[in-house]
Amino acid sequence: MIINESFSEGNTFIHRLDPRVKLLAALLFSVVISVSSRFFPLFSALIIAFALLISARLPVKIVLLRLLFANLFIFLLWIFIPFSMKGETLAKIGPLIISKEGLYYCFLLTIKTNAILLILISLTATMPVFTLGRAMNSLGIPDKIVNLFIFSYRYIHAILLEYKRLKEAMAIRGFHPKTNMHTYRSYAYLVGMLIVKSHDRAERVHSAMICRGFRGKLYDLTEFSIKRTDFIFISIFILCLMVITLKQWPILIF
Amino acid sequence: MADTDILINLEKISFFFPDGKRVLEDLDLCLNKGERLGLIGPNGSGKTTLFRVIMGLLKPTSGKLTIFGRDMIHKKDFTPVRQRVGLLFQDADDQLFNPTVLDDVAFGPLNQGKSPAEAKKISREILSSLGLEGFEDRITYKLSGGEKKLVSLATVLAMKPEVLLLDEPTTGLDVDTTKKIIHVLESIDVSSIIISHDMDFIQRTTGTIYGMVKGKILPDKGEYAHSHVHAHGHGEVPHTHSDISD
Numbered sequence: 001m002i003i004n005e006s007f008s009e010g011n012t013f014i015h016r017l018d019p020r021v022k023l024l025a026a027l028l029f030s031v032v033i034s035v036s037s038r039f040f041p042l043f044s045a046l047i048i049a050f051a052l053l054i055s056a057r058l059p060v061k062i063v064l065l066r067l068l069f070a071n072l073f074i075f076l077l078w079i080f081i082p083f084s085m086k087g088e089t090l091a092k093i094g095p096l097i098i099s100k101e102g103l104y105y106c107f108l109l110t111i112k113t114n115a116i117l118l119i120l121i122s123l124t125a126t127m128p129v130f131t132l133g134r135a136m137n138s139l140g141i142p143d144k145i146v147n148l149f150i151f152s153y154r155y156i157h158a159i160l161l162e163y164k165r166l167k168e169a170m171a172i173r174g175f176h177p178k179t180n181m182h183t184y185r186s187y188a189y190l191v192g193m194l195i196v197k198s199h200d201r202a203e204r205v206h207s208a209m210i211c212r213g214f215r216g217k218l219y220d221l222t223e224f225s226i227k228r229t230d231f232i233f234i235s236i237f238i239l240c241l242m243v244i245t246l247k248q249w250p251i252l253i254f
Numbered sequence: 255m256a257d258t259d260i261l262i263n264l265e266k267i268s269f270f271f272p273d274g275k276r277v278l279e280d281l282d283l284c285l286n287k288g289e290r291l292g293l294i295g296p297n298g299s300g301k302t303t304l305f306r307v308i309m310g311l312l313k314p315t316s317g318k319l320t321i322f323g324r325d326m327i328h329k330k331d332f333t334p335v336r337q338r339v340g341l342l343f344q345d346a347d348d349q350l351f352n353p354t355v356l357d358d359v360a361f362g363p364l365n366q367g368k369s370p371a372e373a374k375k376i377s378r379e380i381l382s383s384l385g386l387e388g389f390e391d392r393i394t395y396k397l398s399g400g401e402k403k404l405v406s407l408a409t410v411l412a413m414k415p416e417v418l419l420l421d422e423p424t425t426g427l428d429v430d431t432t433k434k435i436i437h438v439l440e441s442i443d444v445s446s447i448i449i450s451h452d453m454d455f456i457q458r459t460t461g462t463i464y465g466m467v468k469g470k471i472l473p474d475k476g477e478y479a480h481s482h483v484h485a486h487g488h489g490e491v492p493h494t495h496s497d498i499s500d
Contacts, residue, residue, distance in 0.1 A: 130353055154351060157395075204348040207311045211341045212413065213365030215333070221360050221370045 007058055007125040013229060014056040019127045019135035019222075021230045025237050026123040030116050032241055042111045044244035049118035056122045063121055070117055071110070078106050129153050134220045143217050150218065159198055166190055259287045260323070261417055261445055262308060262339075267317035269303055269469075277303045278314070279469040285417065291447045292456040294493050295466030301449045302344065304466075305419050309341050322416075337366055340415030344422050346402035355381070355397075355405050356390040362413040380412045384438060400431035407438065418446035424455050453493045465491040 008015070014022075033045045053063060087101030124132060133150040137143065170186065177183045262285040269278040277300045285291055293301055306312040307319065310332030319326040321335050343349045352358035359377035360370075368376065381389055384404050389397075397405060403423065410418065424432045432455060439446070439459045450456045456463055465472035465488040472488070 128353065130357070151351075154353075201348070204343070204345070205351055207306070207309075208341075208343050208349045209351070209361075210311070211309050211336050211339075211343075212362040212409065213337050214361075215365070219361075219364035219370075219373075221357055221364075221374055223370055 005125075005128055006062075007056075007121065008128045008131075010057055010126065012055060012057050012126075013233075014052060014122060015126050016229070017233055018224055018226050018230045019131050020138055020224055021226065021234050022123040022127065023132070023135045023139060025234060026119050028238065028241060029119045029123075032245055033112060033115055033119075036112070036245055037108065038247065039108065039111075040247070041244045042108055042115065044240075046111050046115040046118070048240055048244075049115045049122065052122040053118050056126050058122065058126075063118075066121065067114060067117060070113065074106075074110050074113055077109060081106050130220065131222055133218070134222065135224070137218075138224065147216075147218060155198070155202070158201070159194065162197055163190075163194055166193060261285045261287055261321070262447075263318075263320040264304075264308075265318040265320075267304075267307060267314045267319060269300070269307055269312060270315045277469055278307065280317070281469065281471055283464075283471055285445055285447060287445055288443075289445050289462070290460040292460030292463035293447060293449045293466050293471075294451060294453065294456060294463060294488055294491055296491070299466045300469040301466055302421055305341055305421055305447075305449070308419065309336065309339065337413065338415060339417045339419065340410035340413055341419045342406055342410050342421060342423055344425065346399070346406040349406040349409060350394040350397075350402060352394060354390065355386070355392045355394055355408075358394055358405065359408050359412045362409060366413060376412055376414075377408075380408045383441075384408050384411075385434065400427050403427060403431065404434065407435065411442070415444060418444045418448075420446060420448045420450075422449055422451065424450060424452055451493050452495065453488075454495050463488060467491065 029045070029049075033042065036042055036045070053060075082098045082102035083096050085099050085102030085105060087099035089097050090100045090103065091098045127135070130150060133146045136149070137146045167190070170190070175186060177187070262283075264281055264283045266280045266282060267278055268276070268280055270276050281300075281304070283291075283304075293304075295301055303312060307314050308321070310326065310329060313329075322338065324331065326332060326335070350358050352361060356374065356377055359380060360373040363373040363376050364370070378390065381387060384407065386401075386404060386408060389401070389405065392401075394402070394405065407423070423435055427435070432452075436455065436458050439448075446460070448456060448460050472491070
């Protein structure tokens with residue numbers, strides 16, 4: 001693929017599962033875990049997510065690198081929440097008070113985020129993006145949103161290439177960015193040209209699609225089929241989710 | 255000739271841009287069944303606009319357009335036309351948008367309502383007829399210019415069109431790929447209109463050649479001696495030659 005989709009290239013049982021089943025599982029997991037707020041279900045969820053990641057045999061190093069980027073945002077929360085959340089005082093740094101509740105909250109948030117990210121990586125990133133779009137479509141997401149999703153993905157790279165080409169064209173005519181009006185104006189022209197060119201390109205691609213009979217719905221060559229392993233997987237998955245959130249059912253239901 | 259033999263008929267078609275720029279002016283053109291028309295003309299003479307009008311991508315300012323015996327008035331009139339007329343775009347990058355070659359070639363047949371299995375079969379057949387076996391899983395984005403053009407042609411041919419409109423199919427291609435395209439066009443029996451600057455290519459692939467200047471079709475006036483060392487029709491219209499003689 002244009003953007004590296006290396007995660008989708010494996011051939012484990014996770015990769016072979018029906019895309020709709022995987023998407024549904026990821027969705028259920030994300031919703032249930034995001035409303036959970038106790039240590040046991042969240043920690044168990046993290047373990048389930050890790051187990052799936054390992055079964056999908058994804059390159060651990062690259063996965064961790066991706067998690068690192070997401071955890072940079074979480075890190076910001078660690079800086080502010082322990083000081084701003086009211087509760088039992090754990091330590092004092094000058095006038096600032098670190099609360100026990102604040103720390104615990106950050107800890108749970110970190111587990112929660114990573115568990116959901118790991119599930120998304122091991123279930124939804126293990127299929128090509130076009131297939132993901134099709135799976136979304138068959139689970140009832142409207143055509144327009146799916147098309148928007150697929151085409152954004154498909155053409156982000158084309159826009160980047162165009163940007164590089166324009167920048168090179170500027171550079172070979174001796175352009176060096178400086179802090180002056182000429183630089184600002186040139187960059188503004190670059191961005192403007194990029195928007196105009198992308199728009200024109202989109203029109204031409206759309207025209208070409210219309211000429212080949214496109215009427216708003218994308219079809220695909222992959223045929224989905226629910227197999228026995230899909231049934232077993234989704235059953236065990238839902239069972240696990242139910243067991244780990246057992247104590248929270250009253251909260252979830254009411 | 256019986257009316258049923260006329261596939262595409264343009265009567266006094268004009269197209270002006272909103273700023274008043276005249277691209278097509280009172281243009282008459284008729285494509286009969288089995289006919290191969292060539293169109294040569296300088297950049298900006300309205301050739302591409304002509305194709306866009308025929309496909310219903312642009313609405314002519316005035317004039318009458320008839321395709322397969324039906325008057326084209328509303329946008330929806332063109333929906334069945336697009337299933338039967340194939341347009342090869344000038345820029346292959348505009349035509350190819352699927353991740354893999356097979357997906358892209360199958361796009362048209364799937365839109366025609368074919369099942370995935372049928373679409374796959376048709377696509378494979380077309381690809382192998384163009385000498386593109388083994389290209390199925392190649393990434394469209396990473397193909398070379400010539401390969402892109404051939405795959406684009408495959409995406410159009412996969413819809414089994416009755417009429418082919420080719421917009422500068424050989425621009426920027428090397429001699430070998432150009433020869434390949436000539437070979438493909440000679441081997442299929444489809445009525446077509448071909449736009450090209452390349453006089454040798456257009457003479458090999460079409461029967462009648464028209465010149466186009468400033469939105470108007472020039473009549474075929476026969477051989478016209480001009481400043482090359484050779485003579486052929488439309489010598490007065492700017493054009494190039496490629497060395498494709500075998």
